[in-house]
Amino acid sequence: MDMSKQKIYWFCQLFGWSLLIMVEYVAYVLESDSGFDPDALYLAIANIFLGITLTHLYRLMLRRWNWVRLPFFRLAPRVLLSICVLSLIMTMVNIPVDRKLFPQYFSEEPWIIIGYLISWGKSMLTWVLSYTTYHYVEENRNAEIEKILLKTNIRETEAKVLRSQLNPHFVFNALNSIRALVYENPTKAQQSITQLSNLLRNSLLADRRKTVELREEIKTVEDYLALEKVRYEERLDSHIDLDGRTLFWQVPPMMLQTLVENAIKHGVSTAVGGGFVEVRSTIVTDKLHIIIRNTGVLGDKEASGGFGLANTAQRLELLYGPEAQFHIFQEDSRDQTDRPSVLHNNGPVVCAEITIPAQSEGMFRKSVSQSVIQ
Structure with a gap:
């Protein structure tokens, strides 16, 4: 990954997760009677860094094993499993903290846990599908370019033989x-x-x-x-x-x-x-x-x-x-x-x-x- 793409990647990571988490935090503050809650703000910041960390680990795993080179029917199960694992980690990290900070929301367990999974699942689904689809399309495009260049080199070699x-x-x-x-x-x-x-x-x-x-x-x-x-x-x-x-x-x-x-x-x-x-x-x-x-x-x-x-x-x-x-x-x-x-x-x-x-x-x-x- 060249420097320009790397800068874009980190900008999207920071901006995307900050926007997502802070929108939820602002919505919570507006709905809450107590107004500004520093503990909730600290949790929001922690979730931003946690989301960036988990999705970056997914990126490293995707690149390490070259998943984007796999055929679609082999790539799809890996992507879905990754979404589930990432959503589960976010849920498991947040629930113990939220139970202490916002006990009033945990009166309807276990439905609240399912709600957490669905909420984080949607966020992870959006990120993982966007990132994977982009690189999957780019990989296929690069493969086509390599084929064209190979054919061009073959034709040029044949043309040189013919000319000489x-x-x-x-x-x-x-x-x-x-x-x-x-x-x-x-x-x-x-x-x-x-x-x-x-x-x-x-x-x-x-x-x-x-x-x-x-x-x-x-x-x-x-x-x-x-x-x-x-x-x-x-x-x-x-x-x-x-x-x-x-x-x-x-x-x-x-x-x-x-x-x-x-x-x-x-x-x-x-x-x-x-x-x-x-x-x-x-x-x-x-x-x-x-x-x-x-x-x-x-x-x-x-x-x-x-x-x-x-x-x-x-x-x-x-x-x-x-x-x-x-x-x-x-x-x-x-x-x-x-x-x-x-x-x-x-x-x-x-x-x-x-x-x-x-x-x-x-x-x-x-x-x-x-x-x-x-």
């Missing part, structure tokens, strides 16, 4: 393609080595940065596509069309590269005669929209992307909240008409759409002003 690793099959194929170019086209081989080096460097740096500018991410995509074109040659066609206002928006590193890699692996490479990959960006209602279209059939999302597609949505939600969205779907002929492309395509098309909100109004203005300057 290139597909080893791609690296293997790229090296084989470069080896074939060494004698046929040394200049192209040197360029491909540089592009592969850029990809590996960006992959290693990806887990150190949560976001990068879109223009930097696009350079990674361009290097990746250039290496894949060495392998697929005329079977792969690509086109990138970016709105100048989107170049400085922050996006998760290696996210687009992963989606483009997924498009080639599950789309272009399996299509007879090859296919295309197209990347577009624009701003709509102050949000970044990125569209990745490629030849292919979506089929089962798990089989067509698995960990990569699932983590794309998770990373977006983790970084930008519920306003960020990721959708992947099979286009029909009407969709293709609505999205004119410079690339010729006669086969089925898969479309992935990413929506990223502006992290701040200032960032959105910066992206617009930077595009104007350029």
Whole structure:
């Protein structure tokens, strides 16, 4: 318990018990013919400290055995038993003293004892239920927060793995393609080595940065596509069309590269005669929209992307909240008409759409002003 909560706790203890006991004392004085009674005042003060002591002991017991972590059906009997015990102690302490100070009230025993139990029972019930309920709810809320943090850490770990690793099959194929170019086209081989080096460097740096500018991410995509074109040659066609206002928006590193890699692996490479990959960006209602279209059939999302597609949505939600969205779907002929492309395509098309909100109004203005300057 931190200092602020501890101060609040002791303030509530002192104020609550003082208010309860002193109200009863004032009521007794007003009803009594003798007026002010110092013995009754001393008893009231003693009851204040006794009530604080007993309820504080209950608090220590509650915390010592972690009752608030118990399920309700196990917590409830313990709370009820505690109320009964606390009420009985208050009654047993008060009755002998009250019998000497106020003998006129004990003419109707044993009903007076039952009245004491009920009276103190109501006071203890109010305190115990209030304190226990507050901490029970707080404990459950903290448990939910811990679960959320655990899930967040797991997602972040998965995202780091995804960001920091290139597909080893791609690296293997790229090296084989470069080896074939060494004698046929040394200049192209040197360029491909540089592009592969850029990809590996960006992959290693990806887990150190949560976001990068879109223009930097696009350079990674361009290097990746250039290496894949060495392998697929005329079977792969690509086109990138970016709105100048989107170049400085922050996006998760290696996210687009992963989606483009997924498009080639599950789309272009399996299509007879090859296919295309197209990347577009624009701003709509102050949000970044990125569209990745490629030849292919979506089929089962798990089989067509698995960990990569699932983590794309998770990373977006983790970084930008519920306003960020990721959708992947099979286009029909009407969709293709609505999205004119410079690339010729006669086969089925898969479309992935990413929506990223502006992290701040200032960032959105910066992206617009930077595009104007350029």
